[in-house]
Amino acid sequence: MSRIVVTGIGVITALGDSAAANRAALKDGQCGISFLELFPSRYSETLRFGEVKISNEQLKQKFDITDKGVTRTSLLAIHAFEEAIEDSGLTKEQLASYDTALIGANTVGGMCLTDELYHDANNDTEGSEYISSYDIGSVNLYMQKRYNIKGIGNTINTACSSSANAIMYGARLIQHGLAQRAIVGGADSLAKFTINGFNSLHILSPEICRPFDIDRQGLNLGEGAAFLVLEKEEEVISKKPYVVLSGYCNASDAFHPSSLSDEGDGPYLAMQGAVQFAGLNTSDIDFVNAHGTGTVNNDEVESKAMSRLFETVPAFSSTKSNTGHTLGASGAVEAVYSILSLKHQELYPSLQFETAIESTGLKPLQEYIQQPVQHVMSNSFGFGGNCSSLIFSRA
Amino acid sequence: MENEELKHKLKEQIIKYLNLLEKTPADIKDDQVLFGEELGLDSIDSVELIVLLEREYGIKIKDPKEGRKVLVDVNTMADYIKEHRTR
Amino acid sequence: MIYVHQIAAVSPQRDLLVETIDEVNESVNNILKVVEPPYEGIPLSILRRMGKAVRMGVGAALPLIKNTTVPLNGIVIGTANGGMEDCIKFLNQVIEFEEGTLTPTNFVQSTPNAIAAQLSLLSSNKGYNITHVNRGLAFENALLDVWMLLKENPSHTYLLGGVEEISSYNYNIDHLANWFKDEEVSNKKLYHSTSKGTLSGEGAAMFIVNNDPQDAIAKIDALHLMHAEDVSEVKSQLIHFLNKHLGKGELVDVFLSGESGDIRFVSFFQNCEHHMKDSTIARFKHLTGDFATVSALSLNIACQVVNKNILPDHLIKINRHKHSVNTVLIYNLHKGVQHSFMLVRK
Numbered sequence: 001m002s003r004i005v006v007t008g009i010g011v012i013t014a015l016g017d018s019a020a021a022n023r024a025a026l027k028d029g030q031c032g033i034s035f036l037e038l039f040p041s042r043y044s045e046t047l048r049f050g051e052v053k054i055s056n057e058q059l060k061q062k063f064d065i066t067d068k069g070v071t072r073t074s075l076l077a078i079h080a081f082e083e084a085i086e087d088s089g090l091t092k093e094q095l096a097s098y099d100t101a102l103i104g105a106n107t108v109g110g111m112c113l114t115d116e117l118y119h120d121a122n123n124d125t126e127g128s129e130y131i132s133s134y135d136i137g138s139v140n141l142y143m144q145k146r147y148n149i150k151g152i153g154n155t156i157n158t159a160c161s162s163s164a165n166a167i168m169y170g171a172r173l174i175q176h177g178l179a180q181r182a183i184v185g186g187a188d189s190l191a192k193f194t195i196n197g198f199n200s201l202h203i204l205s206p207e208i209c210r211p212f213d214i215d216r217q218g219l220n221l222g223e224g225a226a227f228l229v230l231e232k233e234e235e236v237i238s239k240k241p242y243v244v245l246s247g248y249c250n251a252s253d254a255f256h257p258s259s260l261s262d263e264g265d266g267p268y269l270a271m272q273g274a275v276q277f278a279g280l281n282t283s284d285i286d287f288v289n290a291h292g293t294g295t296v297n298n299d300e301v302e303s304k305a306m307s308r309l310f311e312t313v314p315a316f317s318s319t320k321s322n323t324g325h326t327l328g329a330s331g332a333v334e335a336v337y338s339i340l341s342l343k344h345q346e347l348y349p350s351l352q353f354e355t356a357i358e359s360t361g362l363k364p365l366q367e368y369i370q371q372p373v374q375h376v377m378s379n380s381f382g383f384g385g386n387c388s389s390l391i392f393s394r395a
Numbered sequence: 396m397e398n399e400e401l402k403h404k405l406k407e408q409i410i411k412y413l414n415l416l417e418k419t420p421a422d423i424k425d426d427q428v429l430f431g432e433e434l435g436l437d438s439i440d441s442v443e444l445i446v447l448l449e450r451e452y453g454i455k456i457k458d459p460k461e462g463r464k465v466l467v468d469v470n471t472m473a474d475y476i477k478e479h480r481t482r
Numbered sequence: 483m484i485y486v487h488q489i490a491a492v493s494p495q496r497d498l499l500v501e502t503i504d505e506v507n508e509s510v511n512n513i514l515k516v517v518e519p520p521y522e523g524i525p526l527s528i529l530r531r532m533g534k535a536v537r538m539g540v541g542a543a544l545p546l547i548k549n550t551t552v553p554l555n556g557i558v559i560g561t562a563n564g565g566m567e568d569c570i571k572f573l574n575q576v577i578e579f580e581e582g583t584l585t586p587t588n589f590v591q592s593t594p595n596a597i598a599a600q601l602s603l604l605s606s607n608k609g610y611n612i613t614h615v616n617r618g619l620a621f622e623n624a625l626l627d628v629w630m631l632l633k634e635n636p637s638h639t640y641l642l643g644g645v646e647e648i649s650s651y652n653y654n655i656d657h658l659a660n661w662f663k664d665e666e667v668s669n670k671k672l673y674h675s676t677s678k679g680t681l682s683g684e685g686a687a688m689f690i691v692n693n694d695p696q697d698a699i700a701k702i703d704a705l706h707l708m709h710a711e712d713v714s715e716v717k718s719q720l721i722h723f724l725n726k727h728l729g730k731g732e733l734v735d736v737f738l739s740g741e742s743g744d745i746r747f748v749s750f751f752q753n754c755e756h757h758m759k760d761s762t763i764a765r766f767k768h769l770t771g772d773f774a775t776v777s778a779l780s781l782n783i784a785c786q787v788v789n790k791n792i793l794p795d796h797l798i799k800i801n802r803h804k805h806s807v808n809t810v811l812i813y814n815l816h817k818g819v820q821h822s823f824m825l826v827r828k
Contacts, residue, residue: 041581042580042581042582043581107593111569111573114573114576114577115577117570117573117655118573118574118576118577120654120655120658121570121573121651121652121654121655122570122574122651122654123654123658125658126658127658127659131655131658131659132659134655135562135563135615135617136562136563136594136615137562137615137616137617137620137774138617140616141616141617141709141819141820144709145709145819149709150708150709150710152623152626152707153616153619153709154614154616154619154623155614155615155616155617155620156612156613156614156615157564157593157594157595157613157614157615158595158611158612158613159593159595165612169627172630172634173630175630176630176633178626178630192576192581193569193572193573193576193589195581196572196575196576196581196584196589197572197584197586197589197590199581199584200442200446200583200584200585200586200589201439201442201586201589201590202442202459250610250611250612251608251609251610251611252557252599252602252607252608252609252610252611253602253608254602254603254605254606254607254608255603256437256603257439257590257591257596257599257600257603258439258586258590259438265608266608269608382595383590383593383595383599384593384595384596384598384599384600384602384611385599385602385603385611386595386598386599386611386612412585413530414530414531415530416526416529416530417526434527435525435527439531439586439587439590442585442586443585443586443587445583446583446584446585449583450583455583
């Protein structure tokens with residue numbers, strides 16, 4: 001089997017609009033979570049979010065987008081996509097060739113436009129400009145058209161692990177010879193749909209989230225996008241790849257529609273499967289970018305699953321304390337952060353942590369450090385028990 | 396009598412909010428534990444019941460601990476409604 | 483190559499391979515709604531929360547999972563929208579109660595991955611679990627995923643499925659976007675229509691698949707999916723596909739076309755048909771209506787056709803009679819840009 005390498009990355013979150021800006025903020029321990037400035041919601045001034053402080057108009061202007069019906073989810077996706085393909089040096093011809101795949105992921109699609117969708121769905125309009133942009137697939141379809149991508153196109157939805165699965169799928173397409181390169185990632189924008197959905201389940205934190213802390217009260221929703229360019233190592237000898245995508249696994253928790261099992265079977269199986277796929281021992285993992293949403297359920301279960309798998313749990317942190325939970329984008333965003341850790345041989349801290357969860361005693365990394373890093377695991381667990389883990393290794 | 400009426404109404408509302416297929420108010424006893432084996436209710440249902448109390452009786456329960464005390468059986472719910480209802 | 487061992491569908495027809503046109507259920511107001519089975523295998527305590535998409539998907543798949551003698555290694559579902567009705571119900575609450583206290587059930591049920599998730603829960607399956615949502619190629623990507631999985635794990639068995647529900651909400655949205663006919667057209671006269679738009683439909687089709695040829699119902703030999711707006715490009719892809727996957731002198735017995743009665747896209751089908759000069763040309767959308775994952779139902783039909791060696795008259799557009807049907811090529815097109823070919827053999 002060939003080694004799959006990452007030759008380009010792009011990311012936009014509340015921390016910044018490029019990989020470099022995100023890295024600088026992570027090193028500094030900056031938190032991008034705040035009250036809402038751009039997105040109108042009843043909770044604008046009572047709940048905190050990882051909002052990207054760039055308006056839709058600014059985003060459209062930046063990429064010269066005049067098409068109708070382009071939603072914020074698509075705009076964020078395009079922002080990260082353009083950075084990634086430029087970083088990888090892909091040409092227009094390569095983008096349009098039959099062997100370039102585009103695998104996206106998101107959970108809200110165009111449903112960030114709650115009010116427009118309400119009127120269109122209830123048939124009290126002539127149809128808004130967004131009439132064909134509500135579904136999850138609309139983001140990828142617009143990008144395929146805009147960049148004339150003729151290869152395999154797909155969109156994956158496994159809730160909060162969606163873009164981790166998009167990365168897996170792209171890598172497998174290359175392994176099977178169905179694509180020569182795959183541009184993989186995900187995006188999500190803030191939406192009344194998800195804000196109120198998570199709120200109705202009582203898992204939004206009234207304060208800035210505190211992953212793995214005993215007094216954590218829930219998550220903060222965020223928005224953003226990230227894309228990676230995956231290629232076969234032997235076919236990109238002229239490029240200097242960031243890292244190797246060395247392992248991945250998808251497993252189901254099969255327990256409950258919206259919470260994880262006590263023992264964390266799904267998370268355990270995903271992590272274990274990824275280590276096994278990479279041909280590593282658990283002791284080879286230097287760092288875990290945890291799912292770490294800050295909910296009572298996730299952080300305890302993830303801690304237990306890590307304790308089950310690792311003889312000594314490696315250093316870990318949750319960057320959701322910096323960005324909020326970017327849902328369908330989070331797997332790809334955190335893949336980019338894992339790649340940055342490996343490239344720069346540094347680890348980014350978890351914020352807001354004070355006291356460990358009693359039953360596990362696990363403490364996330366609390367300060368920025370430079371140290372040798374060979375293998376990083378990135379976890380993503382979603383509603384419905386959809387658990388995925390990725391492992392990136394030094395090239 | 397008023398109390399019985401309230402409980403009957405409440406059972407109808409529970410069936411409606413939780414979409415308890417093939418159940419009638421007669422199937423739910425006043426002192427039957429709501430979150431036991433028999434009805435098969437879970438954490439999502441408890442949130443649905445909190446919404447029921449707010450929409451039907453104008454009662455807002457913010458504290459989950461308070462919710463656990465109220466959502467024991469039809470009797471405890473009815474008692475709480477009588478004391479706190481705003482409509 | 484994938485071997486199909488069990489199939490099931492919840493569709494607008496009692497049986498997708500209905501024998502005569504008289505037995506075909508008719509569309510009402512341009513919609514073909516599914517005939518829902520009694521869902522005996524689903525516990526009432528769980529059924530009460532399910533939206534239609536989850537109900538159809540689980541209802542079609544559970545009996546198959548129960549009948550499977552080998553352990554299932556994963557669940558792979560394609561659905562463009564998942565629980566659309568729940569999605570808009572929740573959205574309506576968001577607006578009507580001004581983001582106040584809302585009930586979570588609709589939200590949890592509305593995520594497209596709820597079907598695959600509920601199936602893993604009900605069958606305690608901790609294996610690979612994924613939901614593909616790329617609109618008109620959501621099911622094709624699920625099929626491609628399974629194809630790769632079976633190459634990676636030759637001894638595994640997977641559940642593959644496609645599901646879509648039509649609610650009044652997504653009907654409204656797609657109607658406003660000009661995808662459905664304005665005037666009433668019966669599904670039995672669908673192909674005579676010369677106007678824009680098609681009929682709306684819904685359904686779920688499930689398949690148990692692995693690499694084992696023994697006792698298989700059918701095999702799926704090849705798949706191709708593409709994004710194209712140009713007729714000639716589709717034709718050249720078809721020619722390339724046939725050259726690659728047919729043996730020397732081998733012919734496709736039946737070309738099962740996704741013709742939808744939408745005048746705007748007739749040329750795509752005509753061009754392909756012209757190339758399939760030696761094949762019987764058949765159609766299926768009068769049975770199903772049109773929706774993003776309708777190709778899953780067409781695959782169910784193709785499996786039955788090769789397995790039972792029957793092709794009912796009402797499916798046939800041009801009969802180039804053959805004694806037996808060994809090979810079916812399905813061509814589907816969704817909303818003018820997403821195309822797929824699936825080659826099914828006995």
